[in-house]
Amino acid sequence: MANLSMLPKRLDAALIFQVVGILTALKLLQIAYRIYLHPLRKIPGPTLAKTSELWRTSRYFAGNWHEDIRQLHRQYGGVVRIAPNEVSVADPDLPNTVYGITQGTGKTKAYNTWQAFGGYRWIIALFPNFSMFPEQDKEVHRALRARVSNIYTIQSFVTMEEKATPVYQDVLRSLDKLAQSGAEIDFAAWANLFTYDIVTCFSIGKDMGYVRAGSDYNGFIESVHLAVYYIANLTNVWGRSNWYQNPIVKYWSRWFGSGKVADATNCLAKLSVVQAIEARKQQGPNPKGKQDMLDALFEMKSITGKPVSPFEILVELGNPLIAGGDTTAVAIAAILGPLMLDRQRYQRLQAEIDSAIKVVRSERGPSELLSFDDVKGLPYLKACITEGMRMHPSITFQLPRKAPKNGIALGGHFIPGGTVISMSTAAQNRLKTIFGEDADEWRPERWLDSDIDTLKRMEKGLSTFGYGTRACLGKNLAILSIYKLISNLVARYELQLTGPRDQPWSSRAMWFTKIEGMMVKFQRRQIEKEC
Numbered sequence: 001m002a003n004l005s006m007l008p009k010r011l012d013a014a015l016i017f018q019v020v021g022i023l024t025a026l027k028l029l030q031i032a033y034r035i036y037l038h039p040l041r042k043i044p045g046p047t048l049a050k051t052s053e054l055w056r057t058s059r060y061f062a063g064n065w066h067e068d069i070r071q072l073h074r075q076y077g078g079v080v081r082i083a084p085n086e087v088s089v090a091d092p093d094l095p096n097t098v099y100g101i102t103q104g105t106g107k108t109k110a111y112n113t114w115q116a117f118g119g120y121r122w123i124i125a126l127f128p129n130f131s132m133f134p135e136q137d138k139e140v141h142r143a144l145r146a147r148v149s150n151i152y153t154i155q156s157f158v159t160m161e162e163k164a165t166p167v168y169q170d171v172l173r174s175l176d177k178l179a180q181s182g183a184e185i186d187f188a189a190w191a192n193l194f195t196y197d198i199v200t201c202f203s204i205g206k207d208m209g210y211v212r213a214g215s216d217y218n219g220f221i222e223s224v225h226l227a228v229y230y231i232a233n234l235t236n237v238w239g240r241s242n243w244y245q246n247p248i249v250k251y252w253s254r255w256f257g258s259g260k261v262a263d264a265t266n267c268l269a270k271l272s273v274v275q276a277i278e279a280r281k282q283q284g285p286n287p288k289g290k291q292d293m294l295d296a297l298f299e300m301k302s303i304t305g306k307p308v309s310p311f312e313i314l315v316e317l318g319n320p321l322i323a324g325g326d327t328t329a330v331a332i333a334a335i336l337g338p339l340m341l342d343r344q345r346y347q348r349l350q351a352e353i354d355s356a357i358k359v360v361r362s363e364r365g366p367s368e369l370l371s372f373d374d375v376k377g378l379p380y381l382k383a384c385i386t387e388g389m390r391m392h393p394s395i396t397f398q399l400p401r402k403a404p405k406n407g408i409a410l411g412g413h414f415i416p417g418g419t420v421i422s423m424s425t426a427a428q429n430r431l432k433t434i435f436g437e438d439a440d441e442w443r444p445e446r447w448l449d450s451d452i453d454t455l456k457r458m459e460k461g462l463s464t465f466g467y468g469t470r471a472c473l474g475k476n477l478a479i480l481s482i483y484k485l486i487s488n489l490v491a492r493y494e495l496q497l498t499g500p501r502d503q504p505w506s507s508r509a510m511w512f513t514k515i516e517g518m519m520v521k522f523q524r525r526q527i528e529k530e531c
């Protein structure tokens, strides 16, 4: 044991002052360098953002990034310095220049926050795993994406659609009850119950009964929200998600708190996903073919050439289960919200869906549920869906890429190689240079009445699902679920917002930008009762 008498009796105050003084001087020098000498010094942006990552991190934690980033671009223009080595860009050419296939830009280390153990190499070396979303090696990513791409096609999801029928039946039963009782619900929260039932159905073959229960009864959805909140907000902090995913925090959370944070670090356990994989392995190949993503994932090959392990399947299932639920729920609320505020457009959509119902009934007889195939070609439905997601895209935190070695010219600025370039879909989707002078207005007709060149520009510029090789892999599942739910709801019910009309709901950015407090009443439509 150390001899305590050997420790200094008192700390030398002068030495402490000297050390603190030197560290402060170095920090001030670094700040001065970042403001006056850094290669990005001429790029406009808030002064604090130029000095430290902490500025952006604090804005992320504050939960208003979707508004902050739009305001920053309004104030400073298309290229804004949001951190010492990062510029946010809102520019119609981004799909070619930064997110394009051939540009040599790639995802940055910031994505490691989504990796086990914050992606630190020495830890990953001990526990190797490949996860598509944060992967920065282009070849590895290409191989990871290629081996599952056949599972994510629209045809593949249409084949699995039947499996989700019980969820839609639960939806109609529970909303009919609400319509009868005249009770109001927080629709955005309800949409979350629906989408989590859908993603569990498509991925592991059974819904979790959230819609039936009318609540997040096992706390899984809350766990995902907590996990995403910490993981995404710690993106640019030294140590990344390890600040939250570590045994001390888990211990503290269980002993001194509700244990919710500890649960969130291991949220998939609440769905018994490991057990589902094990049970399916025991059953062997499904004689009916691939009925859900889990069936299909067993046919996947490991990129190392070894047989695919249950752990790899678990990682792959994390994509729909973590990336699919909230993003799709936010989209559903963002599409229906403005429609509920505009009776004329709501009725126009109803009329379009009613004519589809007539065709369906003449071909198939009375049928409770419209399928994706029944409604996928409806132009006004498509316009309302695209416009809702344009105005309020689900993911609004920055999507960072590393500038190519030789740098890149963007919006009149030269961005040196190695700089982090990022965009927020929240700012990009409101660009007047893409969507016209009324870009801040919700106007579904822009997708129907624009000339061909404008339409092409808007379709190319729309960033809701990201761009290029790293664009959303699950878009087809999201689209199928959204078309089907929106059309069936609008056909069957009059949805009415019951909150104050000037501020009917709020939103909170936590990577995906959650909509909150959208209070809605349901009323069965007469036309449906007659059929």
Ligand code: HEM
Pocket: 132, 133, 134, 145, 319, 320, 321, 323, 324, 325, 327, 328, 331, 393, 394, 395, 399, 400, 425, 463, 464, 465, 466, 467, 469, 470, 471, 472, 473, 474, 475, 477, 478
């Ligand atoms: C409306 C719903 C959705 C929206 C708006 C959305 C949006 C996005 C965006 C913007 C990206 C690009 C992120 C980046 O560049 O870092 C992305 C990637 C991704 N999304 Fe989605 N997403 C949605 C639903 C889904 C669903 C349902 C799934 C799974 C079934 C999914 C799985 C993924 C995956 C795996 C990636 C990473 C792709 C890669 O790196 O190659 N998403 N999503």
